[in-house]
Amino acid sequence: MGEAVVVELDETVRERLIRTATSLKAQVRAVLRARIVLAAAAGLSNGAISRDLAVSVNMVRKWRGRFAASGLKGLKDAARSGRPKTYGHLVRVAVVAAATSSPPHPEATWSHRTIAAQVAHRLRHRFGFPGRPDPGRPGPQTAPGPRPAHPPRHPSFLGPCRGRVRPVPRPT
Template identity: 30%
Template sequence: MPRVAAQIQLTNEEKKELIKNINSQVVERRIYLRSKIILLSAENKQCIEIAKILGISEKTCRKWRNRFARDRLNGLYDLKRSGAPEIFNEIEKQEIIQMACEAPKILENWTLANLTERVKKRYNRNVSIESVRMILKMANSSDVNNIKNKKVLKSE
């Protein structure tokens, strides 16, 4: 039994938005491609034709065509991904940033490995260097300024 993709009928506003996406110099390639799939679908082209024109699989064509039929323009964008749960809450992240801003007692220079070991001991958790690096990377200047001004969140 052949797989059937949804029929696409566009409103004027949707068509304008899709055309804007394919003519834009700054739109992401994936949004360009998805917009092109939908515009070709609205011209009553079959997924097999669209796949050949755009150099994609029929499955990809059906996926975005059906997603557009269900969610309209919002269907062009990726769904939220859950990812791994947070290891530290916001207060703990602020405390880790504060640790990084303090001068070490024994070592002359902080290294990420030294800081990670200190975090492991303090929170009694198995944490990777990468997790600590990402906390520091995500810290913005207001976080650092708050720490310097001793406006760090206090755990209750």
């Protein structure tokens, strides 16, 4: 087996890690990563750190190596793969602002539809975003037309039993 990666800290980084590790408001994962790095800088082995912090050895190995390679930036979450966000920061702020304000007069509470209409109105009015005036109503592109005729139900479609259930023959 290979040796554990050596972690060395300068004073400013050590202070920042101690502040994170003792913080009551920091994310739990950030506190745990800071504790792992501080223990590694103290010279503890991966096994000892994993026992003390009740985590796996692989987790200790991962965060120790990422800190040694990238410093404090290595302790942040890596970018996730997947579909990009559909809406930007402005839309999120507009939704939160609408949901935390009082609803329009006849409404007692917000619904998904009224929040969507309010956000669409605010964004169109403030930033000039194009959009349909009422997202709940069909526009010209979705105008209702004649419905296609369904084929009639013919009795021959049902087969020879004509809708009746036949008993299952029993082997003799």
